[in-house]
Amino acid sequence: MLRGTDWIVVQMNATDPLTVETSESTGVMAGYLSESRALVLEELRQIIPDNRYGPILYDLMFDYLLREGKALRPALCIATCRALGGRLHDVLRTSAVLELFHNAFLVHDDVEDESLLRRGLPTLQREYGVPIAINVGDGMYAMCLEPLLDNSERLGLGKTLRILQIVARMARESVEGQAIELDWIRRGQWTASDREYCLMTYKKTGWYTFIAPIQAGAVVTGASAAEQRELQRFGRYMGVAFQIRDDVLNLVGDEQPYGKETAGDLWEGKHTLMLLHAMRCATPVERAAAERILSKRRRNKTAADIDMLLALIERYGGVDRARALGEQLADRARQALNNAARFMPPSVHRDFLQALPDYIITRER
């Protein structure tokens, strides 16, 4: 039914040895992320004007940006560029745009999902209403363009157009991924396969979280096609592993560090790896009961409904299975990065990239 030509082939294989290394990754990560975040926020202050045309446009663009996000996407873009020998100066504006795009996507995604919390605070549409939230998201998308056009002075026309092509594809992939899930919701489709889940996630999350930041970072340095291909393999695995960890955290994570409500995905009726697995395994009676709950709008669901779904997921071992799949994907990502490391001399930037697989599948937020 899903007719895409590009997807990640994921084979669940229970005998595949998992080798999650313990490492000092958290320290490297935290420092690199917070430094990138500060640089990118400063850059965004240059890009986004002050408070023009009333207080509900440009000011609100900073609302999500200033909440305690990880700023993973710009850090990844910067690290890729610098690990390949590029300069911060050449990639900073592009990284900032990727962070802006990500936050625009979140603003619209929260409206679409009727989410309550984002990074520990009420979502934008709960604070300002749906019309303002839609317009702020549109504005953030619009603001991505002019800074990328300004790249031409520094990077030349060729690289500028190439980065715009990456961003154009990223925008398209993200809405395609979103459309896949919205279509599942509309049709009450709750038994999508792992492969279908991976395709949806690759598009909806993976493209803008890993693939585009890595591609853009590499393009700035003039990396070869072969180098870019290896890095993209890394990004493809990481994107899906990242979303699987997010699915798991949403069920078992503490609300405090994670910043979204526990089991919010079940209240919102998201298609997580664990829920889809449980629904595929469920008896016809269990599945019918779960479908009745999942077809309700968020406000009509009860705590008992959510408990029933949690019990179903537990019965079929959904969380352990998701963790195992996340670890397999991280392992493949490590292999791809080891190949890519041949053309990246040792540096803190390469260290950051190499610490990512562990970080992604063990993070608490």
Next chain:
Amino acid sequence: MLRGTDWIVVQMNATDPLTVETSESTGVMAGYLSESRALVLEELRQIIPDNRYGPILYDLMFDYLLREGKALRPALCIATCRALGGRLHDVLRTSAVLELFHNAFLVHDDVEDESLLRRGLPTLQREYGVPIAINVGDGMYAMCLEPLLDNSERLGLGKTLRILQIVARMARESVEGQAIELDWIRRGQWTASDREYCLMTYKKTGWYTFIAPIQAGAVVTGASAAEQRELQRFGRYMGVAFQIRDDVLNLVGDEQPYGKETAGDLWEGKHTLMLLHAMRCATPVERAAAERILSKRRRNKTAADIDMLLALIERYGGVDRARALGEQLADRARQALNNAARFMPPSVHRDFLQALPDYIITRER
């Protein structure tokens, strides 16, 4: 309070002689518009893929496009290019993108305004729900980029980047205009001046309806800065005149040709020229009564509420005044175009541009 530096200075001057020529404009217009529309739809069929990733993304992008719209924006872009000696081939893709952008804007605007009808049929969010409508709009915006990047093969890098800059600014102006009105709604501001109304309209409607299509059409031909300036003056006046006519039609037009519900602007609480005028003129008692109605959400308003607002507008001569202002603006647009006609040899494309002022202020849809 509005701190923009670029606005249209509009001076209401009751003694200003109005010279609306009667002409055969309707015939020229109808033919040119329908021909452009057919070309642009064909081009959009090349740009937008078939039914990939489920039926609720690419198919739905054609939903508004295939309703009986005027396709004014692409026709204007084509006419400007061709009147300046450019080729259809060089401008068609850009024109198609402008039509796509316009329809994306309508999709989100209808969600924000909770509109019921668009071009005589239920709005997208009424048919498919808010989440799908937001995502389809996002997808349509995303699909604007790749075709404009493809321009480089035909137009070269310089013109390609220039058109992208126009589109980037158009996207920004549109959300700024929207933000101005959303801020008025939020603050219960119902006495904005004519000048503030014109700034809002110039940004929200004028930029993507006139200024960007004209600029893009001119850039393709390599028009000089002086030529572009004169054409932009034309576009600025036309943009506001167009919206004023829309405000009037919404009050006095027939639902059939117009395609939106009669007085829908009052149900939705839009800031029309007539309503703002009436509110500025109203007695404190009248204004307080009207504000009580306007502060209600659409679903809580009654037919009697709308009748009260209609009576208020009539009492202060709002419609006649709006018509007079529209005619003044059309007159200025005619003068600007007469100056621009010096560098446009006679052609059907120039005829189309010259017929526009009459058409805009007399159209029934």
